[in-house]
Amino acid sequence: MKEIDHHSAAAQGSKQRFAGYRDPLAWAILLASLGGSAWAEQDAATTAQTPADAQSGPVLKAVTVTATRxxxxxxxxxxxxSVVDGEQLERDNRNNVSSIVQQVPTLNFRTSASNKDTTLFIRGVGTISTSPGIEPTVATVIDGVVFGRAGQSTLDxxxxxxxxxxxxxxxTLFGKNASAGVLNVVTRAAPEEFRGYLDYSHFGNGNENRYRFGVGGRLTDTxxxxVSGLLGKYDGxxxxxxxxxxxxxxDRTGVRGRLEFEPNTDIKLTLIGDYxxxxxxxxxxxxxxTRSAAFANALKPVSPSSHNQHIQSDYKSRTEDTSAGISGQLDWQLGNYTLTSITAWRRWLNHQYQDGDRLAALPLTASHDNGKVNxxxxxxxIRLASPKGEFLEYVLGVYYMHGHTGETYRRLSVNDGIANDGQANYSVxxxxxxxxGENTFNFTDDFRGIVGLRWxxxxxxxxxxxxxxxxxxVTGIQPSTSSHGSVDEEDWSGxxxxxxxxxxxxxxYATYSRGYKGPAYNVFFNMQPRDTEHLKPETSDAYEIGLKTSALNNxxxxxxAVFHTDYDNYQANFYDSVAGQVxxxxxxxxxxxxKGVELDTSLQLTPQLKLSGALAYTEARIDSFKCPAGAASNCNVNGKPLPFSPDWKTYVRADYSIPLDNGLDVELTTDYSWQDEVQFTLDQNPDTKQGAYGIWNASVALADYNRGWRVSFLGKNLxxxxxxxxxxxxxxxxxxxxPRDDERYFGVQAHLDF
Structure with a gap:
């Protein structure tokens, strides 16, 4: 029988056990002293093969990041x-941003019927909104390009x-829509020598098939x-x-191309295009x-339950999404200085169809939506980076973004056989x-000061x-109206x-950071006169203390990391009732x-065995809630948790390889992620809680890296x-x-390098 965790006794028992942790900082320091290692290193870690390393044992390879630009x-x-290795994600069949939340305990993701409404959370903070007039609190940056809308970054x-x-x-370095954090995605550089790959995977419980392929190399001396592509299809x-x-x-397709031009040792121009x-x-x-007998009767033969996987719908909810862009990055060495310029254009088209009533009740009742985003x-x-090793090391820059959204949203509402239609056209x-600029003052070889500002x-x-x-x-549709507005704001972060x-x-290290997220408008289909005033900018004050250490010859x-952040004028969605709809x-x-504590760990125990883990305790709470006028939901939420923010979350992993005499390798991998109870809504509805649960995955692979092939068998949610x-x-x-892994399923994956 399937084991269900939503509001289960086991889930509540887990929560009670963790409730005894009165001092998470003390526990984190204890775990660190016992010998974890940065899980961020783990996925990219490799065993060194040099003679010197062989004498001292296997080591973890250092990871290079661009978090400081x-x-x-x-x-x-x-x-x-936290750093997650791309190749490991591909081997684990984690193909997009939303799929890595199990591996990074401080990261969470809100899914929706349309990726237009998806959201990332870091340390319990994110922005939930369908409005094009607000920015995400977590910035997504791909190859140096900031994405203005959260939904752009959800594709494979x-x-x-x-x-x-x-x-x-x-x-300071990544912009105003990074007040909770940044998801910085770095793609592979073109290879020096000609090479390519083919990859195919098949998974059960929905007939999932995925193809990936790529080829690249040097075209001329300079x-x-x-170029790479993907094809993926999953029935559901x-x-x-x-x-x-x-x-x-x-049903997904994609292609990505990259050119790197180096006319001399001082200039590099990188052009990237994707679709x-x-x-x-x-x-x-x-x-x-449901508490409604009439609704339950209309839903039959579907039986509502915490593990229900059936719907009764006369209108297929779906989303057609296209994302494309071109960017050019120039890196110019001016002596010991580096001048970087990144110019980019992106387009995002989103067309959603949604069954708002979640029933097959035509011709008597219906609520069907059709929305387009352009x-x-x-x-x-433009950035200038000073030489390393001087008393003053700095990155200075200037940034400009122009964004324009045009949306058309139409709703058909049928009640007692009477149809009404509404359409809204809006733009932002x-x-x-x-x-x-951010400056590092090297007072001594061991002691540094950091000062950064952004206007x-x-x-x-x-x-x-x-x-x-x-x-x-009428139900779901307000009367005809029109409005417009504009606002200008300026502020500092640092x-x-x-x-x-x-x-x-x-x-x-110990740091203080001030975050700033700009003004916003609540622009949506049923916008009313009360929504025409802009929201004030959101600001934050963050304090962090961190330790980074290595031992046992790396x-x-x-x-x-220990942190505390206060947010003022927090921009959030609150449930309300408009025209008879929530x-x-x-x-x-x-x-x-x-506030909370984060511990990342990794250990290269033997040349064949790597152990890793991460633990996050995050206390994300509402301090003082401003109840909006006419709110239809509970406003007594002070001291309650923020949505999509479990208090405890952890991830552990083991990778073990067995070399065979004939040049083959057997690779065994297992991982387990666990998270505490989580509330999904700001109004603290007791029925929108997910109980604590854990997910166990494992795989076994046979590989011959001399011949360039690898075949693996994967089990998900075992x-x-x-x-x-x-x-x-x-x-x-x-x-x-x-979720995709709502139940146990298995798959095979074959990879060939040439």
Whole structure:
């Protein structure tokens, strides 16, 4: 029988056991002293093969990151960073941003029927909104290009080198929409010599098939390039009993090309182009419970339950999504200085169809939505990096972004056989200009000071017009209206700190950071006069102390971070009732805070065995909530948890290889992730909680790296846990979103290098 964790006794028992941890900092320091090592190192770790290393034993290879806008060792920078290796993600069948949240305990993700409404959270903080008039709190940066809308970054990634998760405010170097953190994605450089690869995988429970391929190499003495592509199709693991179709799947294609031109040793020009298209049929929620006998009867033969994987729908919820872009990066060595210019254009088209009533009730009742998004952004960044090793090391820069969103949203509402139609056309234009710089003062070889500042000026404007066939409000549709508005704001963000090398293998730092996220408008289909005022900018004050250490001749690495961040004018969605439907209303929610401890660990125990783990305790709470006028939800939420933020979350992993005499290798991998109870809604609805649960994965592979092939067998969710990645309330029911690994499944993967 499937083991269910939603509101289960086992889940509550786990929570009670962890409730005894009264001092998470003490536990984290104890674990560090026992010998963890930076899990961020683990995925990219390799066993050294040089004679010197052979005498001292296997070591972990140092990881280089760009978290400070220049390449530096992860263990040397005063920033809390988790690094996930791209090749390991591909081997684990983790193909996009949302799939890495199990491996990075401080990272969480809100899924939805449309990727337009998805959100990333770091340290418990993220922005939940469907409005194009607000920015994400967690910035997504791919190859130096900041993505203006959160939904742009949810498609599959190609030629991934690594993902850096920068935890805490990063507004000084990465911009105003990085007040909770940054997801910094780095793709692979073109290879020096001609090479290529083919990769195929097949997984059960939904007939998932994926193909990846790529080729690249040097074209001339000064030019090299690469091109890669993917094809993926998954039928899904949810059944629509209305027509027998499988849903909750996808059909995706993508291509990525890269050219690197180096006319001399001082100049490098990198051109990157990418195109991705996806057709996802994620249902608009799967009903798990209802208090309405009429609704339960209309839902039959579907039976609501915490592990329900069936819907009854007459309108297929799906999203057609296209993301494309071109960027050019110039790196010019001016003596010992480096001048970098990144120019980019991106376009994002999103077309969503949603069954708002989640029933097959035509012709008597229905609520069907059809929305289109057309987003374009242009960005320009110029940076100057000083030489390393001087008393003053700095990065100075200027940044500009222009973004424009045009949306059309249409809703058909049928009640008692009477149809009403509403359509809204709205647009948002944003312009942001910034000057920034961060300086490191090398007072001695061991002692450094950090000073960084960023000045940002934002301009934001919107236009909105809705036309309805009804002169009065009907279910789901407000009467006709139009409005427009604009706002200009400017503010400072920055970082100040001290860094000290206690020994060659132990570094500590203490920093204060001020985050800033610009003004916002709540622009959506049912926008009303009360929504025409702009939201104030969101600011944050963050304090962090960190230790980074290595031991046992670099076989063991441990990183520890302790943090506390206060947010003012927190921009959040709060549940409200508009025209008889539950909606999320964007407000300045008041003051919230997040504090906690993070420990990343990794150990190269033997040449064949690597152990790794990560632990995060995050207390993300509402400090002082500002209840919006006319709110239809509970406002007594002070002291309650922020959505999508479990208190405890952990990840452990073991990788073991067995070399055979005939040149073959057997590779065994297992990992387990566990998270505490999580509340999914700001109004603290007791029915939108997911109980604590854990997921166990494992794989076995046979490889011949001399001949360039690898075949693996993977098992996902081996303990067969059913859980929700998000939950929300309808008018008289609760629904969840079903993850890919909602039940146990298996697959095979074959990879060939040539």
């Amino acid at each position: 220049r390449e530096e060792s992860l263990q040397k920078i005063p920033v809390a960073v 990634l190609l030629d991934l080198e690594r993902i850096e998760v920068l935890r805490g405010p990063q507004g 030019l090299k390039g690469s 693991n949810v059944k629509n009993v209305k027509n027998g179709d499988d849903v909750n799947g996808y 991705a298209r996806s057709d996802d049929d994620i249902p608009n929620g799967v009903v798990v419970s 987003y374009n952004q242009y960005t320009q960044e 234009t944003s312009n942001s200009f910034a000057l920034f 940002t000026r934002d301009g934001l404007g919107y236009k909105h017009r809705r036309v309805s066939t009804s002169p009065v409000a 970082r100040f700190g001290l860094q000290y090398d206690f020994t060659d293998n132990l570094m500590g 076989r063991l690495i441990a990183n520890l 909606v999320t209303r964007l407000v300045n929610a008041g003051k919230v805070y997040t 303990n067969d846990k059913s859980y929700a990645t998000a939950m929300a309330a309808g008018s008289n029911y609760i629904y969840r979103f079903v």
